Amino acid sequence: MKKFLLISLIGFVLSGCASDIKYNYVPEVTQKSYPDLNVVTTTYIGDDMVRQGNVKTMDVISFPVATQVNNxxxxxxxxxxxxxxxxxxxxxxxxAARSVNGNAIVKSFNVPAVPIGIRVSKDSSKNEVCISFATGTDFCESNKQFSYKKVSVTSQDGFQQTLIYNGKVGNKINIGYREFNNDMARPAFSNNAEYDLSRSAVIRYKGAVIEVLQATNQHIKYKVISNFNTPNR
Known part of the structure; x- marks a missing residue:
């Protein structure tokens, strides 16, 4: 009888309260281009003149200190x-059970079950934090310190385009074009183009329009009039 009660108690402790994690939140993703339009910028040979990246703005739960949840x-x-x-x-x-930058996680020193997320009650009076598992169970404890906020993370995921300054010979400058997909270079979509500044100080490539103010074999000074993803007006 005692053995049965012990097994039942262990089962109760392990089961906790059940609540399946929902995966219905979609962060806001916008494209951020460098540099800003109509700003004088200096770039050195081999560096990007124009580039773009995805900025992901997401809701997070923030723990200011390491927080222990006991059950x-x-x-x-x-x-x-x-x-x-x-x-x-x-x-x-x-x-999630891992932080935005990947440096912080939910961990245990005496339980083999791996957590898959954090659950928090919308009832703010409880300040309850729960550790969730793939089995649908949770370990919960109240009166924890945390806050909610939004964070923005720049990501190179997805389709990217860059223009690279390759130097100057005579009146001609050489510009490299590269496309990336999930940080992987696509050689078939890479190219180099020459522009004769004696004919025009404005250069164009795939929607990007640049006014060259000064160019040497070491650096280029310019303004971006429109970027790859600048809406047509």
Whole structure:
């Protein structure tokens, strides 16, 4: 009988309260181009003259210090950091088990089960934080310190375009064009072009329009009039 009660108690402790993680949150993604339009910029040979990247703005839960969540004899540690939102339902908010920069995680020193997320009640009076598992179970504890905020992360994921300054010979400058997809160069979409500045100080390539103010074999000074992704007016 005692053995049966012990097994039942262990099962109760392990099961906790169940709530499946929701993955219904979509961060806002916008394109950020460098440099800003109509700003005098100096770039050196081999460096990017024009480039663009994706800026992802997302909701996060922020833990200012390492936070311990205990459940009887089990214990988990949430490293200090910002953890991105995964989704929500009527009662809860769900966040990832790894921080935005990947340096902070939810970890345990005495439990083999690997956490897959963080669950927080929308009832702010509880300040309850739960550790969620693939089994649909959670370990929860109240009165924890955390806050919500938005963070922006620049990513090179997706389709990217760059113009690279390759130097000057006589009145001609050489500009390299490169395309990237998920940080992988696409050689078939790479090219070099020459422009004769004695004919025009304005150069164009795939929608990017640049006014060259000064060019040497070491650097180029210019203004970007329109970028690859500048809307047509």
């Amino acid at each position: 009887y004899w089990y214990s988990y540690i949430i490293d200090a950091g910002d953890y991105p939102k995964l989704g929500e339902d009527k009662k809860y908010l769900f966040f």
